[in-house]
Amino acid sequence: MKIAKTLSFLGILAMTAVLIYGFTIGDFAGEGSQLLAMPWGIVSLVDLYTGFILFSLWIFYREEKLYIAILWTIAMMTLGFFAGALYAFINLQKSKGNWMQFWLGKHAK
Numbered sequence: 001m002k003i004a005k006t007l008s009f010l011g012i013l014a015m016t017a018v019l020i021y022g023f024t025i026g027d028f029a030g031e032g033s034q035l036l037a038m039p040w041g042i043v044s045l046v047d048l049y050t051g052f053i054l055f056s057l058w059i060f061y062r063e064e065k066l067y068i069a070i071l072w073t074i075a076m077m078t079l080g081f082f083a084g085a086l087y088a089f090i091n092l093q094k095s096k097g098n099w100m101q102f103w104l105g106k107h108a109k
Contacts, residue, residue: 001092001095001097008085012082012086019079052076055076059072059087061104061107062091063106064106
């Protein structure tokens with residue numbers, strides 16, 4: 001579990017750095033339109049959002065409260081795997097070494 005915590009924490013740090021970089025240096029609208037003009041840009045976005053949706057389905061499965069799952073899903077769709085890494089890290093901490101609790105959430109009881 002220590003490796004998973006370390007990897008999720010490194011994911012949080014990496015995503016924080018690149019989000020700050022992107023929002024401060026990049027041009028979201030201009031670069032986004034260029035990305036959508038390229039076939040592989042579209043493929044990359046479909047691939048990315050397929051992963052976001054699958055990860056969000058896991059969140060819905062394991063969370064007890066619907067509104068919590070909705071909020072995490074909104075965070076996932078807007079902040080990407082910054083939110084995913086943060087969600088994983090928080091729930092790795094909450095599970096206290098219990099992998100079943102981590103993966104299954106409310107269903108582990």
